[in-house]
Amino acid sequence: MSENNRINSLKQRKQYLDLKITDEEKRPHPDELILHKLKAQKLLINDEIAAMADAH
Secondary structure, X not given: OOHHHHHHHHHHHHHXXXXXXXXXXXXXXXXXXXXXXXXXXXXXXXXXXXXXHHOO
């Protein structure tokens, strides 16, 4: 997979996680554990994207 494809894939995954986070937060009683895991995954993706951008 090329680097650009990897970045695009990560950005798509991040958008998906954003939607999942928003959906969970809209629930009457959001599950804090689920939110924590989703947000942690999103942070890892952000870090990976930043690391790839810094490598250039």
